[in-house]
Every structure is written in C-alpha cells, then in structure tokens.
Amino acid sequence: MSERHPIIAITGSSGAGTSTVTRTFANIFRREGVSAAVIEGDSFHRYDRQEMKRRLAEAEQQGNKHFSHFGPDNNLFGELEALFRTYGETGQGRARKYLHNAEEAAPYGQEPGTFTAWEPLPERTDMLFYEGLHGAVITPEHDIARHVDLRIGVVPVVNLEWIQKLWRDKHQRGYSAEAVTDTILRRMPDYVHYIVPQFGHTHVNFQRVPVVDTSNPFIARDIPSADESMVVIRFANPKGIDFPYLLGMIHDSWMSRANTIVVPGGKMELAMQLIFTPFVWRMMERKKKATA
Numbered sequence: 001m002s003e004r005h006p007i008i009a010i011t012g013s014s015g016a017g018t019s020t021v022t023r024t025f026a027n028i029f030r031r032e033g034v035s036a037a038v039i040e041g042d043s044f045h046r047y048d049r050q051e052m053k054r055r056l057a058e059a060e061q062q063g064n065k066h067f068s069h070f071g072p073d074n075n076l077f078g079e080l081e082a083l084f085r086t087y088g089e090t091g092q093g094r095a096r097k098y099l100h101n102a103e104e105a106a107p108y109g110q111e112p113g114t115f116t117a118w119e120p121l122p123e124r125t126d127m128l129f130y131e132g133l134h135g136a137v138i139t140p141e142h143d144i145a146r147h148v149d150l151r152i153g154v155v156p157v158v159n160l161e162w163i164q165k166l167w168r169d170k171h172q173r174g175y176s177a178e179a180v181t182d183t184i185l186r187r188m189p190d191y192v193h194y195i196v197p198q199f200g201h202t203h204v205n206f207q208r209v210p211v212v213d214t215s216n217p218f219i220a221r222d223i224p225s226a227d228e229s230m231v232v233i234r235f236a237n238p239k240g241i242d243f244p245y246l247l248g249m250i251h252d253s254w255m256s257r258a259n260t261i262v263v264p265g266g267k268m269e270l271a272m273q274l275i276f277t278p279f280v281w282r283m284m285e286r287k288k289k290a291t292a
Helices: 018-032 049-061 077-090 102-108 158-171 177-200 243-249 265-291
Strands: 007-011 036-040 127-132 150-154 204-210 229-235 254-257 260-264
Touching (some): 018 127, 077 127, 150 177, 158 177, 204 265, 243 254, 243 260, 260 265
Parallel strands (some): 007 127
Antiparallel strands (some): 204 229
C-alpha cells in the first residue's frame, strides 16, 4: 500500500455490475481533478478469445469440465501483482488492453478478442484504478490484495448475478441461454475458490438484493430494476464513516448492523458518491504530504 501512489480496486464476478462503480469513480475523478491510470482486469487474462476457445475445447476433451476465466491458470496473477507493486513503489508500470468488440478494436487495426501490446502507463498519474475479477485475490503464490489501498466488492445476490449475466450475454453478445448456463456451471469451482474469498478482503462491499421473485434466474425475462432492489453496503471497518450524514442524505436508508447501511437500489450511485469522494480526498491529501 502506498501514500505516494495509491491504488483503488473494484472486484466482482462477470455480470456483477462493476461498471456502475467504474462510472461513479470516473465522475469523482473528473470533478475532483484526479488523473487516474485505469486498468481493466480482462487485460490480464492469459489467452485471447480464439486461444481460450481452443484451450477450452482441449480441456473438455480431456474431461476437464471446470476450465474458466476465474482461476489462476487462465490469468496473469504474477503480472497483475507486479503492476500493483511497481505502481505503489514508483507510480509506473505497464499494461495492455483487451479489445472486446469491433468498436474497441478498430482504432488498433486488430480483431476483436485480442490484446494490444504492453505499454507503459501514462506519466505522472495521481492513482491507479483497477476494475475486474481479481482486484483482491490471494493465492498461495500471490497476494494482490495487500498492494491495494481501497478494495471494493460488487456482489449481487447470486440469482441476480446470474440473471444479469444471462441477459447481457444473450442480448449483447448473442449467446444462447444454454451456452450461458454451461459457462456458469463450468466456472462454479473457480468462482467459489477465487472470486468469493475476495469479498472477505474488501474494505467496502455493495450487494444488490432484488425485492422481486428471482428464485429461478434461468427463466427471468428481464433484470430487476434499481427500484425493484435494495443495496446492502458493508464496511469492514466502520470507524470514521459518518453514518448519520449518510442516513440524512440518502432518503429511505437505514442501518441493519453497526457496520452496514441499506439504501434503495436507485440511490446506489449517490451512496457511492457520498462514500468514496472523502476516500479520494484523503488519498490525495496523504499523497501531497508524502511528496511535499
């Protein structure tokens, strides 16, 4: 962890909704004049799309039904930890981009599903911001979490997470419901061993809970809306969190435990703004003092 070069990591499963947190931080950074080096977790997958498909087919032929993007074999945990360590020490590092679609790939003259070349991070950034699957992962070989100053988990209840993934992959990526279901099942062991444990290492967790029936996510026709949800926000260490202020600013919010506040789903981004803007202020103040 670093006062001179702080790191924020958003971690959550595929389809969890980490993009909402990323959008909120982009607004905070813009408003507060913070220059952040932004890292997408997908860029630290080990294989591009075509190679991953080939290796998946090989794994299935060999009887491996649990080959997934969630585990260490298919990710560059060492490179990600090295980036976090180097950035915390020097404010420098190297990264690349994963080009998800034709729109992202066009400026690089590459095919979708490929990686760009590794390049140095921009000069003189204020902090590093990571959003992806493994921002707080700890394995016997790697401890990525220890390098991160602010770790945030985005964790919908599992049925809602599956509904979000099913809807996204069917409507935005053209997959069948059967194909998405197979992916969910294949990923389950790695999900249990490498995704879920991270939420015990985060400083703040956001868990969206629907208040409509999601008991069978595989037949859901749409994603429960924000107004059909509540958000449970848990602080690992509530010291210094101004709960009376949050309760006064967020209408219809309430506390369920001494370290947990519950807010209406439609107020999730407002809650993030109110909670994380002071975190960013404190990081910038410590950075200024450390570099004075």
